[in-house]
Amino acid sequence: MAVEVQQRHQRPPLWRDVTVLKWAAQLVVLAVVAAILWILGTTGAGNIDDRGLTFGWRWLTDPPGISIREGIDLLPDSGSRAMLVGIVNMLRVTVSGIIVATILGTIIGIARLSKNWIVNKTANVYIETIRNTPLLVQIFFWAALLRLFDEPLEADIGVKWLHISSKGLAIPWIRPDIGFWQWLVFVVVGLYFARVMYRRRIRHLEESGEEAYAFTYAAGTVLLFALVGWFAHPLMAFLGPVWGGIASFFGALPTWVVQAVLAVGALGIAGWWIKRFLDGLRTPAGLAKLTDDDIFRIVFASLAGVIFAALFIVQGGISNLVLDGMRNLFEFFDGKFGAAEGGLRTGLPLRWSRPFVEVTGANFFQYGSGGIVITGGFFAIWVGVTLYTASFIAEVVRAGILAVVRGQTEAASALGLRRSQSLRLVILPQAFRIILPPLGNQYLNLAKNTSLGIAVSYPEIVLVGQTLYNQTGQTLPVVLFWMVFYLSVSLILSSIVNYYNRKLQLVER
Amino acid sequence: MADLGQDDIIICEGVKKWFGDFQALTGVTTRIKEQEVVVVIGPSGSGKSTFIRCINRLEAHQEGTIVVDGIELTNDLRNIEKIRAEVGMVFQQFNLFPHLTVLDNVTLAPLWVRKTPKGESDAQAMQLLERVGIPEQAEKYPGQLSGGQQQRVAIARALAMNPKIMLFDEPTSALDPEMIKEVLDVMKELAQSGMTMIVVTHEMGFAREVADRVLFFDYGTIVEEGTPEHFFTSPEHDRTKLFLSQIL
């Protein structure tokens, strides 16, 4: 019984075709999700109408009618300005927290591997205590601890070196003075040369094999520039008119030019990204076959480019904002360079400033504007997130070192390196490669955890946002603002980490 | 149009397969009869694995026709399920399920695919384990067995589905020399019991002794085919000669 087999494929019926089924399932789920979102959306819109609410973006420009406890602007004149104050406050905790937590975490992580019993145990107890207690409890505790101190009293009036009260912690601080910005130019130039110097020394190390003290050289360069600039900064006075010129240029620029530049820029960035992406996929044999993932990325990049370009063109306000921002920025610079109070600007760049307690009103004692005052909120959130993150970083560091040490130290000791040398020259640099991705994750966690500032009245973006919507009723827009902000922070931080990660991986090969 | 002869159980007509730009199969045409034992040899990367993986559609071929036991392999869900249940496969790396005991490894598919009652499938599994010579290991986990034992469990696992065809992809390449024999013995016994088998292997002794036919693959196609005697005494093709001189 000979059976005929057709040469051409028989198409299976649709409901049994694997490919069709796969796509059908995906589309059905997509449709269900879309339907749910749509239903929620329409109910939401209905509810909003019923309650007579109107959501919009006016609150960004309207006076918010709120005051903020601390930050660059205590009485912001617009919602966006208030949010900016919150963002700056958030970044203040994040950046200083990341720096200290990294140093502390590294020390504790290394101590955790120490052969010295007491050092090892101390580190271990630190980690196990801090890590296993909710961060919020710790933050509350630090806040409560500060509140155990007395209010500032009449007896406290006067200049202090250090003062602690229930209002916070006041310490001396170095403040920018009249010549600061001119001096800063020297420092920035110095940093550039330090980089050049660092590279040169490293090359020297690689070529000759001698110890090159690259970091010392670089630091010396910066110091040298800073020192020279300390006295020579009035030389930079000529920059004043330059900034002024740029400011008036921005003032004269018509909006449509900025719109066009921004739109073209958005498209250009998208195009550049796609080109680079495709270049990365190009093999000697020609362009590799694109997976759906690749295609998705390309489509999304182009979509994002087009959407932003359209946004810039439709919303002229954005361009105006950019234009104003630039003009203000350069006007600000203009005011900081060149002539001051009639004469040449010759004052010192930095000034030593000590805190003092003063009396305002009838019987209200508080810190004046000297030194720096670490408020209760800042103290609690900063100490909280820093110690907490440090305990996680310590574990990351420890794991990284342990991962390298197996096997690597044999090599190091074979080279005749001493132990401390092997730690510094062989283990840590390699461990860094392993540590970096989880370290980046911890930084992200720290940044997100600063949002707990709301619990101790530290006005970061969440608290400011909450105050704003309590005042204006604009809940949904504020929520959207938060989301966009935090997603941007996540995106930026993770791209930085990815960038360094890729760089390190390249060095490895 | 092609005829399916009385006892042709596998038919391949001009099977072609690409991975991206790379063509792994450049047109394979052959027929395999019921109860036939076919050994596939060829240099590494010549498409041997790809070929036998197309037969149970672990890979989808893009051009040509494959008919297994009268069913054409297409995107048809029903056919795919049917074919996979009827074609057993043994891998180079065993691929036993490490979280299941040996017995559970063997009974899993009968239980859930064939829906055999538990008692029945257990009994059958013990029979199979006896057949491959390791009934005493039934309660152990794969990680506790030697490579040879693991591969024998893998054979028992495939047999538990009562397949009509067995595919072997270099079943002994990952084994230490002293374990190769125990696996080959099981395969020989299987061949003698009348199973249709396609075996990718470099064990020329096995090919000589058991194979009805040898296919020589190169650059994604069958360069030469014939009986073992033909192959090992008078190969025609230069590439075959070169390959055999290197391997023997």
Place this chain on the structure above:
Amino acid sequence: MTGRIVLPDTEPERPPEPPPHGPIVWAHENLFSTVASGILTVVVGTLVVLFLVGVLGFIFGADRRWDAVFFNTRLMMTQAYPEDQYFRVWLSLGIIVSLTGLSLAVWQVGGRVSLNRITRLLSSIGAGLIGLEVLGPFSIRARVIGILIGLVLIGGSYLVKRAAGERAKQETIPLMAIVGIVPALGVVALYVLRIPTRLAEDNYAEQVLAPIANSTRIPITVLFVVGVVAYSVGVLMLDRMPNATARVALVGLWVLSLPAIVLTILRDPELDYDKILAIPGFQEGYLWWAVIFAVGGSLLITYLGSPARGEGGRAIGGLLVVVALASWGVSMLVLIRLFLLFLATFALAAPTFGGGEGRARARIVGLWVMTVAAAAYFVVLVSGPSTVQVQTTFFIGGLFLSFILAIFGIVLSFPLGVLFALGRTSSMPIFRLMCVAYIEVVRGVPFITWLLTAIIVFPIFLPLGVQVSNVVAVLVMTVLFSAAYLAENVRGGLQSVSGGQIEAAKALGMTTAQTTVFIILPQALRAVIPALVGQVIGTFKDTSLVIIVGLFDFLAIARNVIPNQRVPFNNLDALTEPLMYAALVYWIFTFSFSRASQRLEKKLGVGER
């Protein structure tokens, strides 16, 4: 600083003789091995001592208000749960304790330890006690007593160890017996110990000595006895019953007991029997609807599960999915909608997971009937309003609320997280894209922002008339949030399963669903147990954030309620004490959980692989 790295490369070759030991050798090796190490020891040691003196001085200082904590224990555990209903709390605890006892026995947790380890533990406790007495701000009398107890502990354990000789090294003592001693001592302490207390409402009355937990020591004793009895029953059960059956039964009991406790025992719902027993209509007749679905569903599942059905069965399953989704657009009992959803799921699963004959078929039908019964039970009880009279919107608060949020958050987010992880690693681009978007957006934004969002957004987007209490809104958000993190953890496990495993399963003819359930998930989840435990701990810690959106969880009582109390006692200056107590309680749970998981990891690490 010269942090010395313990370099595992210098794996000591076992010396022929056991090395000399003793405190001096030990100190020389671990504290003063080099000059630098010696300096480090002195410096760090001094700092540690100073720190401890400071901390102990703070904790035991005269102006600490620990009575503010002791007097509010009940508040911190359950908030204002009415006292005449408190037997419900004890009953819940009794269920949990007995299940725990049974589980400890059935899973044979603990194993055995050697006498050596116990004596070592006792002498460290003794040493710790002495250190505490020396460094802390105690009276001479307290110091002498404490130091004496410490010395007795150290000396006693030394003598016991000497007496036991070589036998002390053998692992003979069941760990559970030792662990059981701790609560036993606690119970005894309830009757023996007396602590300084303020009895009168007058704040400035002299402090008197009173027993700890005067009013609750009887129930606590009963709980302890129940636990011991349950453990013994579990041990007996081990001999009589196949272990696997006992484990499955216990897991089932756990799964049912937790919602039963929270939704019915503690909530004390009011039931409307007219609606429950009525002839089935679209708005009433819960009981009959359940019976109808149980019977009808069983028949359908049996029909679909038979091997001959083929893709016709899938079509019916698909149809049911559509019906189930559409049911949400029609007004009817939520229970019916749920039944339809479950039935659709079962119908889709029946061809792949239902068996043709005998046991397998009985299993899936039994599962269906149980699902129907459980769903009916909970929906009926949840739809009845709570009759527990409290001032706040939710019937319970304090530590109980924290646990409810944590347990339900974890349990409910688990399936969701696994689904997202599967979607993210799927070969289907739309699924993958949706899952990636969800996971990344959720993880990119801090939890507190999501909580505030939940409070704001839920009322806006839910249909008018549907009201969701803040507790539910927060719970839903917790589930959605931790599902995203869980998905990332599970994804790591999924990627660690080799492609060969999947191919082998496919080659055996298993469907994608079967491969996922039987091959991929078991391996993937086992690979990520440490990460999952970390996540459980994280979720538990995260529940503390609900204080910010105004729920009365454990932390809220500690930080917001107690320091604002004026009656019966003025606790306005008790700021740090409740917080330290809260920290300790959180710490005990998270720390013991992470230790337990480390043991589990070790146990799983050996043997099975």
